[in-house]
Amino acid sequence: MTESHSRVAIVTGAGRGIGATVAKRLAADGFAVALLDLNEDGVRQGAEAIVAGGGKAIGVGLDVSDAEQVDTAVTRVADELGPPTVLINNAGITRDNLLFKMTEQDWDSVLGVHLKGSFLMTRAAQKYMTEQGWGRIVNLSSVSALGNRGQVNYSAAKAGMQGFTKTLAIELGKFGVTANAIAPGFIATDMTAATAERVGMDFETFKKAAAEQIPVRRVGEPEDIAHLASFLVSEGAGFISGQVIYAAGGPRD
Ligand code: NAP
Numbered sequence: 737m738t739e740s741h742s743r744v745a746i747v748t749g750a751g752r753g754i755g756a757t758v759a760k761r762l763a764a765d766g767f768a769v770a771l772l773d774l775n776e777d778g779v780r781q782g783a784e785a786i787v788a789g790g791g792k793a794i795g796v797g798l799d800v801s802d803a804e805q806v807d808t809a810v811t812r813v814a815d816e817l818g819p820p821t822v823l824i825n826n827a828g829i830t831r832d833n834l835l836f837k838m839t840e841q842d843w844d845s846v847l848g849v850h851l852k853g854s855f856l857m858t859r860a861a862q863k864y865m866t867e868q869g870w871g872r873i874v875n876l877s878s879v880s881a882l883g884n885r886g887q888v889n890y891s892a893a894k895a896g897m898q899g900f901t902k903t904l905a906i907e908l909g910k911f912g913v914t915a916n917a918i919a920p921g922f923i924a925t926d927m928t929a930a931t932a933e934r935v936g937m938d939f940e941t942f943k944k945a946a947a948e949q950i951p952v953r954r955v956g957e958p959e960d961i962a963h964l965a966s967f968l969v970s971e972g973a974g975f976i977s978g979q980v981i982y983a984a985g986g987p988r989d
Pocket of ligand 1: 749752753773798799826876877878920921922928
């Protein structure tokens, strides 16, 4: 067991993709992990796999944009695993379209999951962190925060995550709580597979084309993000707060 064996981490959107891999990594680091997702079966199975491997985990179904479901889920995590002092706000969706074709529903859904969801989750979890005098919040932003055609809703949400993160760092620092954002570039998950489908390319060709534009000449994998999340929630990362770290295989402005 590592230094973090007594700490409890919540990962949202842990049913698949980056969230599932981050949850697995934090469990391997010694955290008790609550996997939260819309897809309750998915997170139950993920939690069972962690438990079968000797870790401690539960899977909880919820919609992060629903305040009541969030409060119920976070209370359940505290009751079953102990006070959650690590929160990874990872749940996300895309509803891409050019501005002139984008519906109000596309806008509200994306802002609702990323921004409102992160706000609700963080508001519910901060109470445990401030009581414990220790906490780590990691928010998933994106290179799309810098602007991306067809993603006016998602870009706005991911830029919003950066301001949200910096303000959390300012407000919660005196309680021993850090907040940082990870801004991934292209990571191979169902989300990017769906983008490939939308533009009519097979995923392998899409990844190959993306890799050619990336300085390290490969696309990212969920493990790349899990590695950074693992560092940011570690004991030793307590003097790093309010930062946006681009994990994109190259520099970003
Ligand atoms: P993904 O494979 O699509 O997984 C997203 C997860 O979030 C799914 O398990 C989904 O549940 C869950 N989710 C969606 N809405 C939810 C809600 N309202 N409440 C609870 N859970 C919800 O996406 P990913 O690629 O792993 O992305 C994870 C995060 O990284 C997102 O915030 C994304 O914006 C960000 N990111 C990804 C990339 C990339 O290239 N992949 C790049 C930059 C940033 P269901 O399975 O039930 O739909």
